[in-house]
Amino acid sequence: MMSFSLEDLDKRIAARAGASPDESYTAKLLAGGVERCAKKFGEEAAEIIIASVTKDKKGTEGEASDVIYHLLVLLRAAGVPLSDVMAQLERRTAQSGLEEKASRGKAQG
Numbered sequence: 001m002m003s004f005s006l007e008d009l010d011k012r013i014a015a016r017a018g019a020s021p022d023e024s025y026t027a028k029l030l031a032g033g034v035e036r037c038a039k040k041f042g043e044e045a046a047e048i049i050i051a052s053v054t055k056d057k058k059g060t061e062g063e064a065s066d067v068i069y070h071l072l073v074l075l076r077a078a079g080v081p082l083s084d085v086m087a088q089l090e091r092r093t094a095q096s097g098l099e100e101k102a103s104r105g106k107a108q109g
């Protein structure tokens with residue numbers, strides 16, 4: 001079981017945000033503001049679309065890593081904490097769980 005998490009990567013990004021843009025790719029992206037981070041995220045999103053539809057599994061794996069890293073950098077540039085996104089995903093999961101339970105209840109009469 002892999003122990004590396006999105007939170008670990010986000011902490012690493014936070015730690016590198018204050019580094020010199022000459023020695024940190026993360027700091028270089030963040031120095032360009034939300035526009036640069038969003039542009040780079042868009043490029044990576046296009047790359048995973050191509051890798052996945054061409055059934056390139058290894059490529060898709062690599063591009064997924066790029067997409068996730070660049071999404072976390074973009075969230076930081078936009079001032080949106082990862083914890084807020086995770087909380088929203090958790091609420092959606094709880095909500096859909098309740099809906100599933102309610103529809104099972106109706107089906108059973």
Ligand SMILES: N=c1c2ncn([C@@H]3O[C@H](COP(=O)(O)OP(=O)(O)OP(=O)(O)O)[C@@H](O)[C@H]3O)c2ncn1[C@@H]1O[C@H](COP(=O)(O)O)[C@@H](O)[C@H]1O
Binds near residue numbers: 012024025066
């Ligand atoms: N996970 C990543 C990660 N994934 C992808 N990348 C970089 O994202 C870039 C995207 O690939 P491209 O081919 O588009 O890169 P490029 O042409 O050099 O980039 P541009 O000049 O076009 O922006 C590459 O330079 C990759 O090295 C990453 N860079 C950093 N991390 C993480 O961030 C941490 C801090 O990195 P630094 O900020 O560089 O110290 C690392 O320890 C990793 O945990």
